[in-house]
Amino acid sequence: MRKKISEIQIFRHIIQIVFFILLPGLFALAFGQVKLIYTMILKGDFNFIQAFPRLIATVAIIPITIFFGRFFCGWFCAFGSFNDFVYMISSKVFKTKFKVDRELDSILKLLKYFILVFIVFVIWTKGNTLFDNSSPWDAFALITNFPKAITSYFIGFVLLAFITVGAIYIERFFCRYLCPLGAMFVIISKFRKIKIDKPTEKCGKCRVCTNNCAMGINLYKMEQVSSGECINCLKCVDVCPRSNPKISYMGENLNPAFASSIAIVAFATLYGGSTVLGSIISANTKVSTSVASNDITKQGDNINSNSDKTSQNNDDTQTKTTQNSDDAGANSNSNSTKTAPKTKAPSSTTNSKYKDGTYAGTGYGYMSDINVSVIIKNDKITNVKVDSINDSYKEPVNVIPQEIVQTQSSNVDVVSGATHTSNGIMSATSDALSKAKN
Ligand code: SF4
Ligand code: SF4
Structure with a gap:
């Protein structure tokens, strides 16, 4: 007899497809942000408010996982969905289920913790960028650009x-055995408030839920799903002929569609709210950056006029000033200000690298072009604006232009x-700066 797919599973697959299209790299973004927090803590410069615009995905996903369990994995993660879709197609083609021995399955599930510990260790000893080109997640995100990406992401x-x-x-091969983010979620979701109760008294010898669990959890032994491996796919709730498994909150049963809808709305609110808050924090930081930049310029002007009065000639210092002005880098910025009194003329006329004005630049980001406009004033990058971008991730748009202005470097x-989007903004800025050169 043909098995009918339930309404809740249709609902889940629709949400999976929506996330697959709109936020295909959310899992990589979230893991990247966790790595970022860890790297900042290692360096001793973690400041939650300052880092907030770069942590939007994590800020949305972690509370959802603490409260609902691994709802992210079962419903939102595009890589998890990719595993689901591949398995759905293969089970239609092969019409048989490949069974993994329970003991072997339990041992293999430990692999993801080793991978997580390995990554933590490598970042600690070698830095954050070692896996940049070998991540299967990045390769997956670049699949539509395969011919161009294969050489640089071969291992991935x-x-x-x-x-x-x-x-x-x-x-769920990857989610069960290999995903380091999943390993973290297993630990976090131990505290989940939304649970699946499954009284065993009416089960008898039935093993239907166990046989259908996407994560291979031994459900028939449990009164309640306490395993952090559970991804809230709700297949066990669907398949039970006696309707034993139920979603519960503090002992009260919840309708599965209602509980799922609450989780989706909660995630959308957190993600949207964090994006807006991140933009506000970025904008405020930009204001203080531009005030600081103006202060530097004014200081430089005063110092330059003093230098005209004293008219001291110092060839050695002039050589240093010229070296430091390269690429308008952060150091060059402060160095040129410090050495300005000893130069014969204001740097904006003799040593300036850029002409004042607004310049447009284009770079290639995540599967599409990114256009920026860069404003140069008194030989300084005073503003970088992303004019057009076809990418749902807003963190690089908030963060990268601000850092370019802060450091005066592209x-x-x-x-x-969000490596590709970040690099796209930087290369678009370089393109604009090349047009601004004296
Ligand atoms: S285990 Fe990893 S890949 Fe699987 S759904 Fe969760 S985050 Fe995504
Ligand atoms: S216990 Fe139920 S909800 Fe959790 S992964 Fe298994 S089938 Fe899905």
Whole structure:
């Protein structure tokens, strides 16, 4: 008999498809942000408010996971959905389920913790960028740009091919055994408030829920799903012929569609609210940056006029000033201000690198072009504005232009998990700066 797909599973797959289209790299972004927090803590410069515009995905996902459990994995994560879709197609093609021995399954599930610990160790000892080109997540995000990306992400694509083969045979292969973010979520979701109760008294010898659990959890032994492996796919709730499994909150049963809708609305509110708040914090930081930049310029002007009065000639200092003005870098900025009194003429006329004005530049971001306009005043980058971008991730748009103005350089740190967008904004700025050169 043909198995009918339930309404809640149709609902889940619709949400998965929406997230797959709108936020395909959310998992990589979230993991990148977790790495960023860890790196900042290691360096001793973690400031939550300042870092907030770069932590939007994490700020939205962590509370959802604490309250609802791994709802993110079951409903929102595009890589988890990719595993689901591959398995759905393969089970239609092969019409048989590949079973993993329970003990082997439990041992393999430990692998993801080793991967997490390995990544933590490598970041601690070697820095944050070692895995940049070998992440299967990044390769997955670049799949539509495969011909261009294969050379630079070769290891990532090899791993992606391995994961795809695994997903053909084992449901949620990557999520069960390999995902370091999933490993973190297992720990966090131990505190979940929304639970699945499953009284066993009416089960008898039935194993239907266990046989259908996407994560291979031994459900038939449990009165309540306490395992952090549960991704809230709700398949166990669907398949039970006696309707034993129920979603519950503080002992009260909840309708699955209602509970899922609350989780979706909560996530959308947190993600949208964090994005707006991140933009406000970024904008305020930009204001203080531009005030600071004006102060520097004024100081430089005063110092220059003093230098005219004293008319002291110092060839050695002049050489240093010329070296430091290269690429209008952060150091060059402060150095040129400090050395300005000893130069014969204001740097804006003799040593200036850029002409005043507004310049447009284009770079290639995440699967599309990014256009920026850069304002130069008194040889300084005073504003970088992203005019057009076809990317749903707003963190780099908030963060990268601000850092370019702060450091006076088009080469700044990428936003973790949004490497392509960050690089696209930087290359668009470089393009604009090349037009502004004297
Ligand atoms: S375990 Fe990892 S890949 Fe799977 S759904 Fe969760 S975050 Fe995504
Ligand atoms: S316990 Fe139920 S909701 Fe959790 S992963 Fe297994 S089937 Fe899905």
